Amino acid sequence: MENAIEVVNLVKSYSGKNVVDGISFNVKKGMIFALLGPNGAGKTTTIEIVECLRPLTSGSVRVLGYNVGDRRDEQEIKRRIGIMPQEFRALDKLSVRENIELFSRLYPYHSSSKDVDEVIRAFGLEEYSNVRFERLSGGIRQRLGLAIATIHDPEILFLDEPTTGLDPTSRRQVWAMIRALKDSGKTVVLTSHYMEEVEYLADEVAIMSKGRIVASGSPQDIASRYGTGRRLTIRGYSRSRLLASLANSSNTLGDTLTLSMDRLDSMLIAEIVDMAIRDGLEVQFKNPSLEDAFLRLVGRIDEDGRLIING
Amino acid sequence: MKMDINSHLVAVASLARALLLDWLRSKTGAFFTILFPIMLMVMLTLAFNDDLNRLDLYVQNLDLDHDGMPTETSSSLIKLLSSSMLNIKHIPADVDAYEYVKYSTNKRVLIIPYGFDASIRAKSMEARMAVMLSTLDLFIERSWVQDGVRTSMISGMEGLQRELALRNGDKTASGGNATNAPPALARLLLIVDSSKDREYERVEGILASIVAMLQQSTIDAPDILRMEVKDVSTTERANYYLPSVLAAFIMTNGVLGTSGIVADFKRRGMLKRLMSTPLSRLQWIIANMMAQTILALILASVMVCIAVIALNTTLPNAISMVVLAIGALCFTGLGMLIAGALKDPHAITGASNAIAFPMMFLSGTFWPIGSMHEYMQSIAYALPLTYFIDALNASMYQSSILALQSTSMLALFAIVFVTLGSYLTRWKQE
């Protein structure tokens, strides 16, 4: 399959500090590619260099065969990509329709009003079409952001944290729209903090930490390579004397005991589960997950549930 | 390629329209564009047209004797004036009354010239003698007058005429060279500016009746005293503040409006969103200029309408509309320049306020530049708003030729600002 984006040894530095530190990746046409990473990892910086919004310090980036950094090529790239920035905002006093119309006219061979209607319908914005942007809820704003990003029928879509701040229902609606975009043949590049989002949507993931890509591949691939294997977790373990005897500082977090199933024989597992259930504790089996891989790659969670980044 | 140009135009026009709508629909936008100008015009008009000083009359008495004391006749004239409806105020003899009237509102000055007292005295003596002579004439022509009497009367009349000539000769000889010239008519000079003074006709009427009274009380003969009215107005009946307030508004609107929009767009990520489309830096700049120019013309129309309806001014001509548009371009350019030179949105807002407001006060918006301190004047002539006010004043109420020089200066500023502004505007992030 052909590459839509090719990034080689990309470096971006601000006052001598490399916030993107020599990363390389390819995005194949027609797939959903996710950059996953904690705050400050360099996701937005990377994506905005690819979008021709920030100059790069060194390395090379090609989008649809055009060179980022070449003025003429950048103009071609801009015509062929659609973006939704982190914290997207449109013109406050303009309605949904007016905002879509505005953006549609910024592209050469701009879309007709029929296309505008179609986009409004596709993103379920009919009932909001005359509502001013400032009165829209977060979920509708994100949908409008998506609608605007697709108004000129771009080949690649860049979505920077498309579901941050949305409730679970709105998030699922946005996911469905992103899936539909992929189904219509578009390449999608998204950034996210959410493991389940990436697991659900992405064909390929690159995990970023401190300006570097620490792992890449399909979500399942990463999970099994860097994840912790199958595990058993028991909440409230300290209420059972036997379970408490199995605990140490490395396999407990708060009142939860996590046991790696690969290292225990099945008889012992059965016994532990039996005991825990009789004591009325909450027992869970977990398959290797992207979240585990992510945590192992970029840091760990402390007692208060905060992410501590490695190093 | 042709298609391409067309789509560029569509892009610019759509963006300009969106910018305009976004601004006009916001409460601050509506306030600054429509309500604020109305308020300011009303305030200025009220402040300078209040009833208290409506019938003020400034008197400058130049008719002083050797000791610098007012002469007797001039003092009694002033007493007479004070007893009328007019509120008399004095201005010193060394003030240029013309400038005084020209650069203030609702001020008129009555000048009592040097030699007023002397002329009145000479004129009334002449008038008395003339009456006497004509009475004697009547007698001489009567047939019943005996010849001897007639002869002596004629010789007496000749003596009187000599005496009259001598008196006039004395008076004029002491002041100059002319002898035997008839005594000069006593004059009063009223200086007004009809374009700003809405009550000057009333004041003039009151003064005329006082002068007539004075004539009659002196002697029952006409033409010993005349009042002349000198109108220093160079403009049509207009609102003195209209051009400067208009200019100041278009300036603040251009500078604060443009830099405000750019700062806001930066803050909200909207600028970034626009940069990611094929829209070019130049198109962004042109769209802003279009929006601001249209806004300026709306602003100007609102203010002119108020001035025409409420203040009875004349309608500005097409040339002044061109001047308005150049001014709008100039100050939008300055706004773009500020927004381009600074990165931080707060810094942009701060800097544009720090530039716009001092400029408003230093460029003669509220008071004439001529009345400012000398080095303040040199600052004023380095500011674009000064030329804008000047050009607008000239094009609205004087002649388009007079407006040409200031308009050229304004256009020069516009070119510099727009060029620098587009040079400094970055169409990429850091």
Ligand SMILES: Nc1ncnc2c1ncn2[C@@H]1O[C@H](COP(=O)(O)OP(=O)(O)OP(=O)(O)O)[C@@H](O)[C@H]1O
């Ligand atoms: N214009 C800039 N000047 C200096 N430093 C910058 C600039 N932009 C970003 N950075 C720094 O680069 C690093 C990466 O930022 P970036 O926004 O790319 O992270 P991110 O992965 O998108 O984070 P988040 O998940 O919070 O959006 C951060 O440490 C940030 O402070």
Ligand SMILES: [Mg+2]
């Ligand atoms: Mg980010």
